[in-house]
Amino acid sequence: MAPVAPRSGDAIFANVERVNAELFTLTYGAIVRQLLTDLEEVDEVNKQLDQMGYNIGVRLIDEFLAKSNVSRCVDFKETAEVIAKVGFKMFLGVTATVSNWDADGTTCSLILEDNPLVDFVELPDTCQGLYYCNILSGVVRGALEMVSMKTEVTWIRDMLRGDDVFELQLKLLKQVPEEYPYKDDE
Amino acid sequence: MQFFGGSEISPSPPPPTASGNNAHMLYVFNRNGVCLLYREWNRPLKTLNAQQDHKLMFGLLFSLKSLTAKMDPTSIEKGNLGVPQLPGQGCSFHSFRTNTYKLSFMESPSGIKIILVTHPRTGDLRDSLKYIYNLYVEYVVKNPLYSPGTPIKSELFNSTLDQYVRGLG
Numbered sequence: 001m002a003p004v005a006p007r008s009g010d011a012i013f014a015n016v017e018r019v020n021a022e023l024f025t026l027t028y029g030a031i032v033r034q035l036l037t038d039l040e041e042v043d044e045v046n047k048q049l050d051q052m053g054y055n056i057g058v059r060l061i062d063e064f065l066a067k068s069n070v071s072r073c074v075d076f077k078e079t080a081e082v083i084a085k086v087g088f089k090m091f092l093g094v095t096a097t098v099s100n101w102d103a104d105g106t107t108c109s110l111i112l113e114d115n116p117l118v119d120f121v122e123l124p125d126t127c128q129g130l131y132y133c134n135i136l137s138g139v140v141r142g143a144l145e146m147v148s149m150k151t152e153v154t155w156i157r158d159m160l161r162g163d164d165v166f167e168l169q170l171k172l173l174k175q176v177p178e179e180y181p182y183k184d185d186e
Numbered sequence: 187m188q189f190f191g192g193s194e195i196s197p198s199p200p201p202p203t204a205s206g207n208n209a210h211m212l213y214v215f216n217r218n219g220v221c222l223l224y225r226e227w228n229r230p231l232k233t234l235n236a237q238q239d240h241k242l243m244f245g246l247l248f249s250l251k252s253l254t255a256k257m258d259p260t261s262i263e264k265g266n267l268g269v270p271q272l273p274g275q276g277c278s279f280h281s282f283r284t285n286t287y288k289l290s291f292m293e294s295p296s297g298i299k300i301i302l303v304t305h306p307r308t309g310d311l312r313d314s315l316k317y318i319y320n321l322y323v324e325y326v327v328k329n330p331l332y333s334p335g336t337p338i339k340s341e342l343f344n345s346t347l348d349q350y351v352r353g354l355g
Binding site for chain 1: 241273322
């Protein structure tokens with residue numbers, strides 16, 4: 001049996017059952033709204049969204065791997081491409097482009113021209129420090145951690161703040177190999 | 187625009203290759219060596235207690251993975267024996283067979299390991315293991331009451347798994 005090639009984002013997207021994007025967008029909006037009311041501080045909301053995203057990412061990675069037939073995630077460059085082309089397409093219906101690689105190949109940017117999370121959203125003056133889509137950075141960080149990559153994910157550009165695209169910077173901190181979990185004398 | 191995955195398990199399970207109960211037992215480990223699940227259908231002889239048994243099995247996988255990578259005649263990049271590898275690095279083994287049983291193994295890049303021990307004459311089970319991974323995603327990972335990294339206690343998952351494994355050749 002030849003190894004199965006990873007499926008393209010479009011193929012998976014075409015196969016899964018989908019729901020209306022507006023439902024998802026509005027639900028996410030309600031979550032952010034509720035967090036703003038509960039936590040009052042914009043920084044706290046950013047932190048909370050990131051944490052929620054992380055918890056999602058930790059689970060989401062298995063669904064992603066099961067459906068996409070991706071069999072290895074060792075090379076960071078390849079991994080970034082897969083997130084942009086397959087991951088974003090599969091879960092959000094959009095594709096991102098990967099650019100701005102640094103010389104070591106450990107930092108890159110995911111550029112999103114279209115982001116379904118921010119449909120119908122305008123950032124009021126009171127929420128200027130808010131990273132509205134911070135859940136996404138948490139998801140990416142959590143998912144990558146499960147495939148042995150410790151990363152730092154930050155928003156560089158945000159359309160809600162007047163930039164022309166969304167830019168998410170991925171920085172690979174280290175790759176953690178699997179440890180043998182038991183001690184010899186146990 | 188529409189998106190978001192539904193809960194149907196795709197692809198559909200590979201067709202059973204024979205009838206009868208050929209499966210002995212199944213282990214699921216996560217990347218930290220925690221035994222998430224142990225199922226037993228047909229195991230007449232037990233020599234170790236459960237915890238030792240799981241540890242031994244995990245140790246075997248760990249060593250075999252490192253051995254297969256080291257023995258690989260086609261790849262230049264080889265770690266030293268026993269040096270930890272990233273999941274998906276090096277080449278991995280799929281199964282081994284003895285006189286009395288066959289052990290099939292699958293590891294996802296997230297470090298989930300599925301081990302199925304069956305009758306020695308069972309065919310290639312890679313698709314089946316993949317399907318079991320899909321079951322795990324649908325019934326375990328997507329269950330909000332399940333916290334990642336803890337043993338699985340889902341009746342629904344167990345019964346679906348039993349049913350599927352019973353049809354395996």
